[in-house]
Amino acid sequence: MGIHIPYVTSKASRSNTSDEVGDADSLGSNNQRESPAKTTKVMLESHEIQRAPASDDEDRIQIKPVNDEDDTSVMITFNQSLSPFIITLTFVASISGFMFGYDTGYISSALISIGTDLDNKVLTYGEKEIVTAATSLGALITSIFAGTAADLFGRKRCLMGSNLMFVIGAILQVSAHMFWQMAVGRLIMGFGVGIGSLIAPLFISEIAPKMIRGRLTVINSLWLTGGQLVAYGCGAGLNHVNNGWRILVGLSLVPTAVQFTCLCFLPDTPRYYVMKGDLHNATEVLKRSYTDTSEEIIERKVEELVTLNQSIPGKNVPERVWNTIKELHTVPSNLRALIIGCGLQAIQQFTGWNSLMYFSGTIFETVGFKNSSAVSIIVSGTNFIFTLVAFFSIDKIGRRTILLIGLPGMTMALVVCSIAFHYLGIKFDGAVAVVVSSGFSSWGIVIIIFIIVFAAFYALGIGTVPWQQSELFPQNVRGIGTSYATATNWAGSLVIASTFLTMLQNITPAGTFAFFAALSCVSTIFCYFCYPELSGLELEEVQTILKDGFNIKASQALAKKRRQQVARVHELKYEATQEIIEDI
Numbered sequence: 001m002g003i004h005i006p007y008v009t010s011k012a013s014r015s016n017t018s019d020e021v022g023d024a025d026s027l028g029s030n031n032q033r034e035s036p037a038k039t040t041k042v043m044l045e046s047h048e049i050q051r052a053p054a055s056d057d058e059d060r061i062q063i064k065p066v067n068d069e070d071d072t073s074v075m076i077t078f079n080q081s082l083s084p085f086i087i088t089l090t091f092v093a094s095i096s097g098f099m100f101g102y103d104t105g106y107i108s109s110a111l112i113s114i115g116t117d118l119d120n121k122v123l124t125y126g127e128k129e130i131v132t133a134a135t136s137l138g139a140l141i142t143s144i145f146a147g148t149a150a151d152l153f154g155r156k157r158c159l160m161g162s163n164l165m166f167v168i169g170a171i172l173q174v175s176a177h178m179f180w181q182m183a184v185g186r187l188i189m190g191f192g193v194g195i196g197s198l199i200a201p202l203f204i205s206e207i208a209p210k211m212i213r214g215r216l217t218v219i220n221s222l223w224l225t226g227g228q229l230v231a232y233g234c235g236a237g238l239n240h241v242n243n244g245w246r247i248l249v250g251l252s253l254v255p256t257a258v259q260f261t262c263l264c265f266l267p268d269t270p271r272y273y274v275m276k277g278d279l280h281n282a283t284e285v286l287k288r289s290y291t292d293t294s295e296e297i298i299e300r301k302v303e304e305l306v307t308l309n310q311s312i313p314g315k316n317v318p319e320r321v322w323n324t325i326k327e328l329h330t331v332p333s334n335l336r337a338l339i340i341g342c343g344l345q346a347i348q349q350f351t352g353w354n355s356l357m358y359f360s361g362t363i364f365e366t367v368g369f370k371n372s373s374a375v376s377i378i379v380s381g382t383n384f385i386f387t388l389v390a391f392f393s394i395d396k397i398g399r400r401t402i403l404l405i406g407l408p409g410m411t412m413a414l415v416v417c418s419i420a421f422h423y424l425g426i427k428f429d430g431a432v433a434v435v436v437s438s439g440f441s442s443w444g445i446v447i448i449i450f451i452i453v454f455a456a457f458y459a460l461g462i463g464t465v466p467w468q469q470s471e472l473f474p475q476n477v478r479g480i481g482t483s484y485a486t487a488t489n490w491a492g493s494l495v496i497a498s499t500f501l502t503m504l505q506n507i508t509p510a511g512t513f514a515f516f517a518a519l520s521c522v523s524t525i526f527c528y529f530c531y532p533e534l535s536g537l538e539l540e541e542v543q544t545i546l547k548d549g550f551n552i553k554a555s556q557a558l559a560k561k562r563r564q565q566v567a568r569v570h571e572l573k574y575e576a577t578q579e580i581i582e583d584i
């Protein structure tokens, strides 16, 4: 029994699509390789299906293997549902996301419950800023090197190294009685956070089937925002427990231990094995990832990875690193990718979200809410829920669209908060905030509501999209390119964490929120002009889009077309399955 799935040739697809996508198609088809016009056999749900040359244009599946890394991805996608092995790898790698979230989240409650436990005195605003910012500083330092380290030592070993940093950092904090020990513990924990924040999305993007790469990467963000939520929840629960903050820090050892143990039994990514010349392990991992895919396709996939690996120039490691850095800055499409990658990460941080993450307890206490932890849970819960909304919309609605909904929404919410803070009238008496109109205020309610609205728009767009950074860069500069972008994230986080409370004091809360609103507004303009729609695009298409400009219109047309094609593949898959069922 055979079902005919018409074969695609790039020539045919080009002639078919030119009027639909105009510029986009001519951009997308530049470097396409001709698919062999021969009959290929593929397996669908253990039944043999034949791909035959198409006789008429209408029936052709217009998916063309055009990317820089895997001609085989389309075939694999056709044959393969998501395997338990890929799900396991994704979830284990995402524990780093959880650690990122938990470690940046617990500090808000800990700052309140530490009381006089360190140096027998209440922490000043400056000391609070140092303890908070130490983690961002640590993360900044390691994120600069983590991309190169991942290529040298492997993604898995880097993640395991980050686990060790988490353990050392947590032990130092749990046993701290002096402010400086606490700060050093936070710094070392930050080393782990920086490595994990870069490697986890990279790891996931390297093992994910292309068509759902966006979603699987958002799983890491879901764990991240989930980690923040859990930290707030535990923080609220332990608020009145003596030394509760020590338990809060100690709890972070659990996910670290789980990840380390799991990683002992799991492999690295196929791409890393190929880089090391270990083709046997690369093949094994691919086989376990794509259990329904034929050996022939797996072999071709490995060959493609090998070809790509050879395209990185240089005889030895330092030369290759140097050439990669040069290529990142001198190839125009890479430079544009870098501008977008770093730009989005900078926007994510400089629009102020983390000031709420780190200091929401302090802010809500300032506006008169006694149960500040409960409000913080609502805010981080909103962040989590809207990351879930992003998970469902990032591939369907598209990255650019959700960004351009999110940023104006954030601007509006920040403007309202700024106005409300103005009328609430907060003054600083030394380091202590004093609300001018004491008692319960309706402006306080407005602030809480619009901070929640801000959280929703943030999580939907800019909180999630920048972590898709791996797709911006071609394989040969991906490690270093994502390192730059991640380092930008942590540099921004560091600046915000170390200046926010000082800003509140010096330019007032109204001024601080107005400043963030202005940055959100400028960011909307940046994204409107510079961020193309990348959902559903093959990686080489991303490069081609960025070759001679940001090509927004062309990218939108191409993304739309790719979505239609994927829908058509699913339709065909369904029809084929139906036919098999009928035959039985």
Ligand SMILES: O[C@H]1[C@H](O)[C@@H](O)[C@H](O)[C@@H](O)[C@H]1O
Binding pocket: 104, 221, 224, 225, 228, 348, 353, 354, 357, 383, 459, 463, 464, 467, 489, 493
């Ligand atoms: O994407 C994440 C997420 O939005 C977190 O809530 C935030 O704290 C991080 O800084 C950010 O990178």
